[in-house]
Amino acid sequence: MxxxxxxxxxxxxxxxxxxxxxAQRGFTPIVLDNLSNGHDWAVKWGxxxxxxxxxRAVLDEIFEKYxxxxxxxxxxxxxxxxxMKDPGSFYRNNSCGTLTVLEAMRDHGCDRFVFSSTAAMYGMPNQVPITEDHPQWPINPYGWSKFMVERMLEDFSMAYxxxxxxxxxxxxxxxxxxxxxGESHDPESHLIPLVLRAAKDPDWNISVFGTDYDTPDGTCIRDYIHVCDLADAHIRALDYLADNESIAINLGTGTGNSVQEIIEAARKVTGDPIVPILGERRPGDPSRLVADRTLAKEKLGWEPQYTDILETIRHAWEWMNR
Ligand SMILES: NC(=O)c1ccc[n+]([C@@H]2O[C@H](COP(=O)([O-])OP(=O)(O)OC[C@H]3O[C@@H](n4cnc5c(N)ncnc54)[C@H](O)[C@@H]3O)[C@@H](O)[C@H]2O)c1
Known part of the structure; x- marks a missing residue:
């Protein structure tokens, strides 16, 4: 291979x-990125x-050369x-862009595709932990743009x-x-880097949206999965496809942390008191999103190695301070 x-x-x-x-497992990653949100300094291994x-012309060149x-x-x-404000750009980039990649693969005889899908596929969950056969009904255009790719994948799988x-x-x-x-998004919308920024920058505040959810401390619960555990799962998925059929698999720890727990953990890691602004709920935020990860273990032999949220937050904090 x-x-x-x-x-x-x-x-x-x-x-x-x-x-x-x-790269650590002997592969050479050929990165295709328009740097709209990425960084050339992050490409070090190929x-x-x-x-x-x-x-399509760039894709053809890559398939021919590599x-x-x-x-x-x-x-x-x-x-x-x-x-939500600009759905067209999401359908064009996430759905239509992926179609171009899939067609190029088909035409160049490349048949293994690992896709970044999302828990946003499930929309408002009617049961937690969420299994892969949970109904898929996203509640925003981002989720629908990924849903459409999963649909395309089913059809490409059948036809080609x-x-x-x-x-x-x-x-x-x-x-x-x-x-x-490490993580370097602009704008940043993910909770952990936002909380850590509040510890680092006295002019930065962190808001908590809703403190009256049906959870032990009233704040929303999410499933935080270490980025290195995600990376590992992708390589296992590539291997899996060598001998097995197409599949959709959740990647999460299977346990969740509330917003308050994240803030408390960030206080421990940073030594900063981090005082959040407590606000109203945002529309469309489910109280809990936690993965059932049974299938990932069964099919990929994958289990998260980083299960201590303090360690995950410490890695993010060390990165932020570099
Ligand atoms: N971060 C999360 O928590 C999370 C959760 C679920 C799913 N995902 C999915 O995982 C993937 C990666 O997320 P991330 O957090 O690393 O995002 P990211 O923005 O850091 O990485 C996306 C990369 O894609 C590049 N890109 C975007 N459009 C492109 C195009 N048309 N052509 C070439 N390059 C393009 C960007 O420049 C960027 O480097 C995404 O597909 C995202 O939807 C992320």
Whole structure:
């Protein structure tokens, strides 16, 4: 098997950590990224092709030059709030852009596709922990743009034999423990870097949206999965597709942390009192989103290695202070 793997969006947060993990296991990640939200400094383990996933000519060049044996597809717009205001750009980039990648794969005889899907596929959950067969009905255009890709994947699989593993991540968190790479989003909307910024920057406040949810401390519970555990699962998914059929799999720890628990953990890590502003609920926030990770263990042999939220937050804090 050719050890070249095309990694779209490999200059971004989860993509760059996956490139490091690929290189550690003898693969060469070929990154295709337009740097709309990624960073050239995060591409350290293989070549960077600066280009767009919607550019068929660039994809053809990559497939001809590197003959990748698989594609790991991270490239997408990720901001749920922006997707509500500008859904067109999400459907164009996340759904149509992916279609171009899938067609290029088909035409170049590459049949292994690992996809960054999301827990947003499930919308408002009617049971927690959430299993993969939970009804899929997203509540924002970001989630629908990913839903459409999963639909396309089913059809490509049937018609052209494309094998896919759709990995539905819950909340990515933490950073490379060696400090080589980490999360660097602008704008940032993820809770942990926002809380840590409040510890670092006295002019920065952290807001808690809703303190009256049906949870032990009244704040929302999310499933924070370390970015290195996500990276590991992608490589297992590539291996899995060599001998198995297409599948969709949740990636989460299976336990959740409330917003208050994250703030408390961040206080311990940073030594800062971090005083949040307590606000009203935001529309569309489920009280709990926690993965059932039974299938990931069964099919990929995957289990999270970072299960202590203090450690995950410490890695993010160390990265922020570099
Ligand atoms: N971060 C999370 O918690 C989370 C949760 C669930 C799913 N996901 C999914 O995981 C993937 C990676 O997320 P992330 O947090 O690393 O995001 P990110 O923004 O850090 O990385 C995405 C990368 O894709 C690139 N990109 C975007 N559009 C492109 C295009 N048209 N052509 C080429 N490159 C393009 C960006 O420049 C960026 O480097 C995304 O698909 C996201 O939807 C993330």
């Amino acid at each position: 050719n050890k070249n793997i095309l990694v779209t969006g490999g200059a971004g947060y989860i993509g760059s950590h996956t490139c490091k993990a690929l 070549p960077l092709v600066k280009g767009d996933i919607a550019d 003959q990748p044996s698989g594609v790991i597809h991270f490239a997408a717009f990720i901001e749920v709030g922006i997707s 034999g494309t094998k896919f593993c759709a990995l539905r991540y819950f909340n990515a968190a933490g950073a490379d423990p060696d400090g080589e790479i």
